[in-house]
Amino acid sequence: MLEPQTLTFLKQLKKNNNKPWFDAHRAQYEAARIDFQNFIQLVIDRLQQSDPSITGTIARNCMFRINRDIRFSNDKTPYKTNFGASIKTGGRKSGLAGYYFHLEPGSSFVGGGLWMPEAPALKAVRQEIDYNWDEFQAIIKAKTFQKNFGDVYSADEIRLSTVPKGYEKDNPAIEYLKLKSFIAETSITDEELFTASLHKKTVAAFEALQPLLQFINRAITD
Template sequence: MLQPSTLKFLKDLSKNNNKPWFDAHRKQYDDAKKDFETFIQVVIDKHGLKDETIREQEAKKSMFRINRDVRFSKDKSPYKNNMGASIKRGGRKSIFAGYYIHLEPGQSFVGGGIWMPMPTEMKKVRQEIDYCYDEFKKIVQAKKFTTIYGDLYKEEGIGLSRVPQGFEKDNPAAEYLKLKSWIAMQSVKDTELTVKDLVKKTLVAFETLQPMIQFINRSLDSAE
């Protein structure tokens, strides 16, 4: 579980996203960051018992910086209004698929997968889905998976309008081959963030996602 003060800090930050306010509330930020880090480490330690590929990961190194890169953005707010952690084989910046936790009042979620891989890795994932579609379909259409995640994220801009070159137009896996990212997300309500069941909810979500993570990473092994 997370502390209510952590959510309060992020809510206050969204209303006061400027350096003077942040500097004046540095202690609250440090406390919130530590609280989130502690939660992430608990999740890593517990899920690492089932997924050995993340067993050695550290929460501190899995978390994203709160500072925004504003160089190419019209929004010059210096800070993110959220905290996030990417937990995966090889560390946060590796090419592999992994788990993700996003903490943002009103918009929190848990899940994971692989987001916008480079062309070489994207081709490998698509080929694996094509070659082993029955296996992939069984994973993402399993009752537990659809109960928790519904389906893979398919919002506008995350996929191609046509089946990519090299695959038949009537390929049975077409809807998944068109994707440029393969991720699943489960929303977490604010009221669920500050109760003990948060760890359990996260672990169940990760355990359900693990077969898809393994499937994707199997296709990427030759790219290490």
């Protein structure tokens, strides 16, 4: 579980997203960051029992910085109003598919996959889906996957409006081949964040995601 003060800090940061306020409340930020870090480490320690590839992973190395990159953005607010952690084989920047936990008031979720990969990886995953359509279907139709995620995420911002080059529109997998990211997620209410079972729900969701991650990473690394 997470401490209510952690969510309170993020709510206040959203209303006061400026450096003077942040500097004056740095102690609260550090407490919130450590709370989130401890939770992620608990999840890692439980998850590595079913996914040995993340054994020895340190939570602080999975977490994203609170500072925003504003160099090319019209939004000049300096801080993110969420905490995020990416847990994956080889570390957060490995380029492989992995697990993700997003903490944000009113918008928290647990999930993972492969987000906006470079062209070679994207091509490899599409080819893997095309060549192994029955296997991919079995993964996303498995009871545990359906219970946790329903389906892979397929909003307009991560999918092509046309058929990708090299494929026909009558390909049975075409709706998945149009995707530019291969992820799944399930939302978490603010109330659930403070329950003792939060880490168990998170680990269960991550375990349901494992076959999809293995499928994607096989495509990238083989």
